[in-house]
Amino acid sequence: MVEKARLSLQVSAEVERALADLAREEGTTKTEIVRRGLRLMELVRSVHAEGRHIGFVKDRSKLDTEIVPLW
Amino acid sequence: MPEPASPGLAAPESASDLPPDLAALLAGLARASDMGADDILSSVTTLMRRYRAQRALGTHFGVAADPSRLDTELVQTGSLVTDLVRRLKPDEHDEERGARLRAEQRTALLADVKGVVLFVALLVGVITVTGICGWLALFSPDSPLETQHWAQTMLAAVVSGAVSFLVGRKVAGK
Numbered sequence: 001m002v003e004k005a006r007l008s009l010q011v012s013a014e015v016e017r018a019l020a021d022l023a024r025e026e027g028t029t030k031t032e033i034v035r036r037g038l039r040l041m042e043l044v045r046s047v048h049a050e051g052r053h054i055g056f057v058k059d060r061s062k063l064d065t066e067i068v069p070l071w
Numbered sequence: 072m073p074e075p076a077s078p079g080l081a082a083p084e085s086a087s088d089l090p091p092d093l094a095a096l097l098a099g100l101a102r103a104s105d106m107g108a109d110d111i112l113s114s115v116t117t118l119m120r121r122y123r124a125q126r127a128l129g130t131h132f133g134v135a136a137d138p139s140r141l142d143t144e145l146v147q148t149g150s151l152v153t154d155l156v157r158r159l160k161p162d163e164h165d166e167e168r169g170a171r172l173r174a175e176q177r178t179a180l181l182a183d184v185k186g187v188v189l190f191v192a193l194l195v196g197v198i199t200v201t202g203i204c205g206w207l208a209l210f211s212p213d214s215p216l217e218t219q220h221w222a223q224t225m226l227a228a229v230v231s232g233a234v235s236f237l238v239g240r241k242v243a244g245k
Contacts, residue, residue: 009089009094009097009108010109011108011109011112012109012113014113015109015112015113015116018113018116018117018120019112019116022116022119022120022123025123031089031090031093033116033119034089034093034097034112034115035090035093036119037112037115037116037118037119038093038096038097038100038115039096040115040118040119040122041100041111041114041115041118042096042100044118044145044147045103045147047134048147052134052135052136053134053135053136053137053138053141053144054132054133054134054135054141054144054145055132055133055135055138055141055142055143055144055145055156056125056126056128056130056131056132056141056142056143056144057130057131057133057135057140057141057142057143058129058130058131058142059131060131060133062135062140062141063131063133063134063135063140064133064134064135064136065133065134066131066132066133067132067133067134068132069132
């Protein structure tokens with residue numbers, strides 16, 4: 001079984017508020033918001049590293065690949 | 072009055088527990104971007120806000136090789152993803168606008184001509200049929216009885232069709 005150690009992180013009050021607001025709006029925890037946000041950022045960085053572009057469209061047929069997050 | 076937090080860090084009550092995988096991801100991003108965890112989390116919340124706002128507009132999220140296909144692109148500023156760029160169509164030059172308007176006028180004129188030609192052809196057809204049937208039914212006693220019946224039927228159909236059309240237009244106009 002994987003050990004579930006936890007690390008404590010101190011953040012600014014502004015970031016704390018932003019995380020709390022997002023968590024409330026999404027109906028989840030701040031940790032989950034951090035997880036989603038970091039994954040999103042990683043995704044964008046990896047797409048850029050491949051020389052492709054990532055973003056939003058009204059018409060989904062314009063996308064080469066649509067990304068549907070599982071949250 | 073609470074103690075002011077040190078730059079970039081909050082009071083202890085703002086501390087969050089982070090699972091090791093996220094801490095590792097955060098540390099990796101911090102190394103790659105040469106920024107502190109707080110700045111990265113600030114960017115993360117901004118990114119999440121913009122992502123949510125876009126999705127609330129009903130847009131689809133995805134990847135394209137050609138950036139011009141994206142309505143709004145996520146771009147990197149330095150090492151972090153923080154910005155959205157909305158792509159706007161370039162301003163139309165006068166020549167392009169004139170050419171577009173001329174093309175639209177031609178298309179509209181062609182559609183009008185088609186409509187008028189069709190209407191005139193139908194009108195001429197109906198008048199011709201009505202005239203022939205009227206003449207056969209009313210002014211041609213020498214024509215066979217069967218032909219007169221056929222002509223009367225056609226005439227009745229045309230008249231009832233015309234009445235229905237006129238009544239329908241009047242009702243629709245109210």
